[in-house]
Structures are given as C-alpha cells and as structure tokens.
Amino acid sequence: MRVYAAMVAAVAAAWAGGAGAQQPGGGMRKPQIADTIRATVYADNWFELYVNGVLVAVDSIAFIPHNVIAVDLLPTYPMTIAVLARDNADPTTGMEYANTNIGDGGLILKFGDGTVTTGSWKARCFSRGPVGGDRNNPRVKDTPLPADWFTVGFDDSGWGNAREYTEREIDPKQPYYEHDFKGARFIWTDDLELDNTVVFRHVVTRPPDGKPRPDFSNLNNVVPQGPPPGAGRRPPGGRPR
Numbered sequence: 001m002r003v004y005a006a007m008v009a010a011v012a013a014a015w016a017g018g019a020g021a022q023q024p025g026g027g028m029r030k031p032q033i034a035d036t037i038r039a040t041v042y043a044d045n046w047f048e049l050y051v052n053g054v055l056v057a058v059d060s061i062a063f064i065p066h067n068v069i070a071v072d073l074l075p076t077y078p079m080t081i082a083v084l085a086r087d088n089a090d091p092t093t094g095m096e097y098a099n100t101n102i103g104d105g106g107l108i109l110k111f112g113d114g115t116v117t118t119g120s121w122k123a124r125c126f127s128r129g130p131v132g133g134d135r136n137n138p139r140v141k142d143t144p145l146p147a148d149w150f151t152v153g154f155d156d157s158g159w160g161n162a163r164e165y166t167e168r169e170i171d172p173k174q175p176y177y178e179h180d181f182k183g184a185r186f187i188w189t190d191d192l193e194l195d196n197t198v199v200f201r202h203v204v205t206r207p208p209d210g211k212p213r214p215d216f217s218n219l220n221n222v223v224p225q226g227p228p229p230g231a232g233r234r235p236p237g238g239r240p241r
C-alpha cells in the first residue's frame with residue numbers, strides 16, 4: 001500500500017509538474033492553476049488587456065481610486081499583448097474635474113513569467129486633449145481606433161515605441177506599492193498629460209524567465225486526460241484547498 005501511495009504521488013507530481021501538455025500516448029493533460037501566470041496591472045486611470053486577441057482583464061474602476069488588477073492567465077507563446085489605456089479626460093475637452101485640470105496617465109504591467117512593460121513596447125495615441133494644452137479653448141483630437149487593434153495579426157510596425165517614466169514622474173498611489181512590479185517600467189506616449197487614450201502592443205516570443213511551459217491552446221480540440229488517482233483531489237478528511 002505504501003508503494004502504491006508513493007507511485008500515485010510520483011505520477012501526480014509528474015502530472016502537475018508541467019513536463020509538457022502531451023501525455024504518453026499522445027493525449028493532452030488538463031491544465032492546472034499551477035500552469036497559469038499572474039498578470040498584474042496598474043493604470044492611471046483605466047485599461048483593458050487583451051492577450052493573443054482575447055480580452056482577459058478590464059479595470060473595474062474607471063477613474064479613482066487608482067487600483068491594481070491581478071488575474072490568472074494560461075500563457076501561450078508567442079504571446080501578443082495589447083492594452084488600451086485611458087487617462088481620465090472629458091471626451092470633448094480632454095480635461096477633468098469639471099475642466100479645471102489636465103490629468104496625466106501611466107501604465108505598468110508585470111506577468112508571472114517575467115514579462116514587464118518597457119520602452120520596447122509599441123505605443124500610439126488615439127485621443128489627445130486639450131490640444132496644445134489650451135485650457136481656455138479646450139479641444140480634443142480623436143483618431144479612430146482600428147477595429148482589430150487587439151488582434152495578433154494587427155500590423156503595428158509603423159508605430160513608435162513607448163516612453164518610460166519614473167515612479168516619481170507617475171506618482172502611483174498606495175495599491176501599486178502592495179504588488180510586485182519589480183523590473184517593470186511605467187510607460188506612456190511622449191506626452192503624459194495630453195495623450196489620453198493610448199494603445200500599447202508587445203509580443204513575448206518566449207517566457208522571459210526561461211521556464212518551459214506547456215502549450216494548451218489546442219485544449220478545446222482534444223479530450224484531455226484526467227489526473228491520475230489522487231492528483232488535485234481533496235485529501236481524505238482534509239480541508240478544501
């Protein structure tokens with residue numbers, strides 16, 4: 001019985017260990033939460049995040065307080081990341097607080113595979129205002145957002161790179177300091193104040209941390225093999241985990 005238990009534990013460990021999505025015999029195992037990576041995002045003031053063309057996170061607070069959104073992702077590489085970020089701004093004036101202030105933006109993101117925002121990301125502004133910083137006659141210049149801006153195949157080769165900003169320049173609020181953004185840079189376009197709607201894009205060709213990860217992208221087209229006895233199940237008499 002002890003030998004059997006040891007074998008079950010070993011098989012379960014191998015199953016959970018991510019040796020690959022392919023099982024002996026060509027089947028595919030089911031992914032577990034250990035196969036996911038955590039995506040952590042702080043935006044001044046709001047964002048929506050697409051990964052490989054799929055919407056995976058939306059900032060739940062449009063304006064203030066400034067908050068952090070963290071979600072679990074099942075990564076597939078190459079991984080195309082697309083973020084729509086908005087500084088809070090009246091759509092007709094580009095200003096905020098009853099047209100008394102020109103607010104500033106900022107975005108920072110870190111994934112559990114080591115992916116971080118840097119100046120190598122692509123960035124483009126789609127709404128700017130008040131044009132010229134004119135507070136007396138504030139106007140907004142909008143550029144139509146391409147319908148496929150978030151897709152894998154979208155051509156951003158003509159876009160410029162994001163500009164990195166220091167923590168001091170962005171002045172993030174408390175929730176930022178309660179999460180791990182080590183190694184990530186705050187980014188925006190060249191104009192942190194007047195550029196109010198910005199799209200960022202970046203392709204991660206392989207996991208930056210070098211850790212091999214199974215590709216589960218074909219999961220819906222196969223019948224995955226279940227876990228071996230005892231794997232991922234509640235231990236007898238044990239508490240749910």
Ligand SMILES: [Ca+2]
Binds near residue numbers: 088193
């Ligand atoms: Ca602004």
Ligand SMILES: [Ca+2]
Binds near residue numbers: 045087105
């Ligand atoms: Ca702002």
